[in-house]
Amino acid sequence: MDKFFKLTENNTNIRTEITAGITTFMTMAYILIVNPLTLSATGMDFGALFTATALSAIAATLVMALYANYPFALAPGMGLNAFFAYTVVLGMGYSWKFALTAVFLEGIIFIILTFLNIREAIINCIPLNIKHAVSVGIGLFIAFIGLVNAGIVKTGMFHVGNDKLGGIIVKLGDITSGAPLLALIGLVITGILLARNVKGALLIGIVVTTIIGIPMGVTQLPEGMKFISMPPSIAPIAFKFDFSNIFSLDMLIVLFTFLFVDMFDTVGTLVGVASKADMLDKEGKLPRAKQALFADAVGTTVGAILGTSTVTTYVESASGVAEGGRTGLTALTTAGMFAIALLFSPLFIMIPSAATAPALILVGLFMMSPIKRIDLEDFTEAIPAFLTIIMMPLTYSIAEGIVFGIISYILLKLLTGKGEQVSPIMYILGILFVLKFIMPH
Template sequence: MKTIASFFRFDHYRTSFRKETVAGITTFLTMAYIIIVNPAILEAGGIPRGPQTTATILAAVFGCVVMALWANRPFAIAPYMSENAFVAFTVVKTLGYTWQTAMGAVFVAGIVFSILTVFRVRSWLAEAIPLSLKCAFAVGIGLFLTFIGLNETGLVTLGVAGAPVKMGNIAAPSVLLAVFGYLLTVFLMTRQVRGAIVIGIVATTTLSIAFGVTPMPKEFVSLPPDISPILFQLDIGSVFEIRFFPVVLTIFIMAFLDTVGTLIGLSMRADLLDEHGNLPEIEKPMLADALATTVAPLLGTTTTGAYIESAAGIEEGGRTGFTALVVAGLFLLALFFAPLFTIVPSHAYGIALIVIGSFMIEPIKRIAFDDFTELVPAFLTIVLMIFTYNIGVGMSTGLLTYPLLKAAAGRGREVPAGMWVLALLAVSLFVFFPKM
C-alpha cells in the first residue's frame, strides 16, 4: 500500500487509496456504456460487433494503463464517440471507403500525434489557449454532460414538432427512478458521503432490477469474442492517396481538439492547473492519448482519448493515475463479465452526468464578462458545444473567433502565435467537414 501511495504521490495530491479506488469505480460505471455503444456504431461501418467489443475493451485498458503509469493523471481513455460515428457513417457509408482504410487513417493520425507530442508541439499549442477559452471548455463540457444525462435519464427528449427538445414522460418508471437516484446522490453529497455518485448509480440500478424496469442478464460470465477478424487489418497504403487527405485531416483535427478541450476542462475541475492556467507536464497525458490512438486501429477500433466522464471520478476525489489504473482493471474484468458491467441502465449512469455538470460550471466566473473579445468566443464555445451536440464544433468556433475579434479590436498582439495555428486548424475542420 505504501509503495502504491509513493508511486502515485498520494500525499502530494492530497488523496488516498480509498478515494482513488472509489473514483476509478465511479468513472468506469459512467463510461462502461462504451463497451456496448462503440461496437454497435462501428458495426454500421462493417466491423463485426463481437471482435469490436474485445478491441474496444483492450484499447481502453491500454490507454488507461499508460495514462496511469506514465502520466499519473486520473483521466480514463477509451474510443471516442464522435470519431467512431464519423468513421462508420461518413468515411465508410457516405464516402465509400473500407473500414480498413479508415483504421489506417486513425493509425497515421496517432503516429503524427505521438511525434508532435514528443517535440512538445501539442503542449505549445495547448498553452497558447487563453484562460477564458479554457474556462469555456470546462463549462461547455459540464453542460454537455448535463444534456447527455438529461437525455439518458429520459427527463428531456427530442421534440417531434415545435421545440427541438421537450420534457420527458416523468410518469415513466425509469424517469422516476432517475429522479430518485439524482436526489439520493445530491443528498449524500450534501452530507459529504464519500462514494455518493457510485451509491446513487448502484441504488438506482438495483431498484430498476427489483421493479422489473431493467432485466437481469441471462449470464454473468462469458468468454471474450475472438478479435482475430479485425486485428492488424488496417490499410495504410490507401491513406496516402490525395483524395483521402480531407478524411485524415478531419480525424486528426477532431481528435486533437477533443483531447485538448477534455484535458484542460477536466484538469481545471480537478485543480491540476498551475497559476498560468496550464497543466504541468501536459505532454505526458497527451502522449498517453497519442499512443492509445496508435494502438487502437491495430486492435481494430477507432480514435481513443481522455473521456469527459472522468469528471465523475474527479468529483469523487480522484487526482492521480491510480484512478485510471482502477478503470483499466475494471475494463479488463469486463472482458469476462461484460453482461454484469453493462447491466447499468442509462437512467442510472445518466444521473451522475447531471450531478457532474452542476460542479463544472464554476469556472464561468473567471471569464471576463466586461471584455467582448474574451466573452463572445467563450460564449460561442459553450453554447455551440451544447446546441450542436458536438464538442469539436464549439471548441473550433471559440478558437477561430478569439484571434479574429482580438485583431478586429486592434489587440492582435495579445494573441499568441499558437492561437493563430489553432484558428487555422479550426478553419480546416469547417472546410473539410462542414456538416460535422
C-alpha cells in the same frame, strides 16, 4: 504507492482514488456496448469489437495512469466512431479496413506531434478565460448527455394535426415512463447523498439506481443469471489494414477530420477537467501535458491495431475527479475495471444509461465552478468564453465549442486593437479552423 502516485502531495488517499476510478468506469462503461453497436454497422464482428474496445481502453488508460499520473480515463471516442461507421464506410463507400488504416495513421501522427511538443504548445496557447470556459461548457455538455441518455429530454418537432410547424432542438421526454423516471429517482437519491457529504455518492447512486431499475423493468438481468463469460476473440478485426488508398484525397479529408476532432476533444477534456480539479499552474498550463497527450496517441495506435476507432480522453473522467480522484491511481483503477469487465461483461452490460445519467447530470453542476474565474467585464474575453460554453452542448461537440471560442477571440482582439494579446499559434489555429469549415465533408 503513495510515493509513486504522490497521493499525500495531491491531498488524496488510496480509498478515495479507487472509489473515483470505479465511478469513472461506471459512467463510461456504456462504451463497451455502444462502440461495438456503432462500428458493427460496417460489418465488423460485434464480439471482437467488445474485446477490442476494452483492451484499447486498458492500454491507453494505463499509460495515463503510470506515465502521466493523471486521473483521466481513455476509450474509443463517441462521435469519432460514428464518423468512422456512418461517414467513411457507409457514406463514402470505403471498407472498414480503409477507416482503420486512417485511424492507425492518425495515431502515428499524434505520437510524432506529441514528441515534437506541438500538441502541448496548442494547450498552452489557449487563453486562460477560454480554458475556464471549456470546463463550464463540458459541464453543460456532460449534463446534456445524461439528460438525453435517460430520455428526460429528447429531440422533437411541433405537430398540429398532420402538419409539422417547425423543428425544435430538444423537448421534455415522457418523465413518467420507465427510464426517465428511474433517472429522476436516481438524481434525487444521489443529490441527497451529496448533500449529506457521503463518500462515493456518485458510485453509490449508480448502484442503488440500477437495483431500483430491476422491479421497474429498466435494468435487464443477464439471461440465465449468467454473470461471467470469456471475452470473444479479436482475430476477425485485429491487424486488418488496407494501405491501397492512403495517398487519395479522400484519405486526406478522413485523416484530417479524425486528427482535428480527436485533437480538440482531448485538449478540451484535459484542460476542462484539470481546470475544475485545480491542476493548472499559475500560468494556466497543465503540468505533464506531454505525457497525458502521449496516452491517447498510444491508445489510438494500439486501438487501430486491435480493430477499433480513435481512442480519446473521456469527458466522464470528470465524475471520478468529482469524487476526489487526483492521481494516476484513479486511472489505474478504471483500467482494472475494464479488465474485470472483459470477464464480467453481462454484469456491466445490465447497468442502464438511466442509472449513470444522474451522475453525469450532477457532474455537470460540479464542472460549472470555474465560471466564477472568467472575466465577464472585458467583452473581448467574455464573448469568446460564452460561445465556447454554449456551443458545446448545442453542437454536441467539445471540439466545435473550442473552434467558436478561439475564432471569436482572435477576431474580437484584432478588431478592437488588442491583437498583441493573441499568440502566433492562435492565429495558425484560427486559419486551420476556417479551412475546416471550407473543406468538403
